Structures are given as C-alpha cells and as structure tokens.
Amino acid sequence: MVIQSFLSRLRTFANETRGSVSVEFALIMPLLFWAYMASYVFFEGYRQSSVNLKAAYTIGDLISRETNVITDEYIDSMQSLMELLTRASSSVDLRISVIRWDEDNNSYYVDWSQTRGFTTALTNADMEALETQLPVMPDNERVILVETVNVFEPPFNIGMDNVDLENFIFTRPRFAPQVLYSSS
Numbered sequence: 001m002v003i004q005s006f007l008s009r010l011r012t013f014a015n016e017t018r019g020s021v022s023v024e025f026a027l028i029m030p031l032l033f034w035a036y037m038a039s040y041v042f043f044e045g046y047r048q049s050s051v052n053l054k055a056a057y058t059i060g061d062l063i064s065r066e067t068n069v070i071t072d073e074y075i076d077s078m079q080s081l082m083e084l085l086t087r088a089s090s091s092v093d094l095r096i097s098v099i100r101w102d103e104d105n106n107s108y109y110v111d112w113s114q115t116r117g118f119t120t121a122l123t124n125a126d127m128e129a130l131e132t133q134l135p136v137m138p139d140n141e142r143v144i145l146v147e148t149v150n151v152f153e154p155p156f157n158i159g160m161d162n163v164d165l166e167n168f169i170f171t172r173p174r175f176a177p178q179v180l181y182s183s184s
Helices: 002-015 021-064 072-086 124-133
Strands: 092-102 107-116 142-152 163-171
Antiparallel strands (some): 092 142, 142 163
C-alpha cells in the first residue's frame, strides 16, 4: 500500500508540467554560470599553452640563425623575449642546450647548456633519459634544444589546480654547423 502510494505520487510528479520560471532559473543558474566560467578557463589555458609553444619555437629559430658566439647577455635577452611574448602572470623557466649525436658511441652529448629558472643545466648524464624525445641525427650533427616551463594559474576558481605548461622543442642550426657559447 505504501509503495503503491509512493509510485502514484511519483507518477503525478513526473507528469506535472506546471512550474515557475524564476524558481527553475534559480536552480539552474549556478550550473550555467560555472559552465561559462569553466569554458573561459579552459580556453585561456589552451591559449596560453599555444602562446608558450610559439614563443619557444621563436627562441629556437632565433638561436638557430645565430652565427656569432652566444653569451650570457644573449641568453638573458632570450629569457626577456620569452616573458614578453608569453605575457604570463607567472615566471617562465628557460633552458637552452646544444646537443650533439656521436654515432661511434651511439649516444647524445651536451655541447653546452644554460638555464634561466631551471634548477640545473643539462649534462651528458641526462641524455639517456631524454634519448626517446630527441630526433634521429647523422654523426656529429647538432640540435638546439629549448625547454620552457610556465605555470598556468586559472583566472577563476572552477576546481582546477595550477598547471605546468612545459615545452620541449629542438631546432637544427641553419647558417653554421654549430652554435657556440662563451660565458665571457
């Protein structure tokens, strides 16, 4: 008897078509507002990721065209350029390295590596871990590796944590067989 009464009331409720627009709006408005804000946050995150990647490719391309020796001031200017291009609210970490392939030893070697924001520069010991990410190259060929890390901070609290936007790009030197570095 209780079950039939419950089912009867449930059917009556399901068939009811009367309602109040203002009450329905008040119930659905928070969900719509959150969905709108979430869409904006995800769009902004993908936009920032795209801007970071384009900036990293720009830096790699600039260095690949360099025929003069790269200095600390040049690396500092690349850091400033990265910050200018990304217009990020957080700092941008930058690591620029020149990597060489040695066919005789069947391994990659670091010619030089400089960082701005990263804790360490790349060393030959790091090459084994990066081997699967590096391109296949002929003997004694070099690539310029540009790594960037930037933290995306969502502009609104939609339940999303900060996201590290990491880029790992490599470019072949264009006008010289290698790009040289000098700390002086």
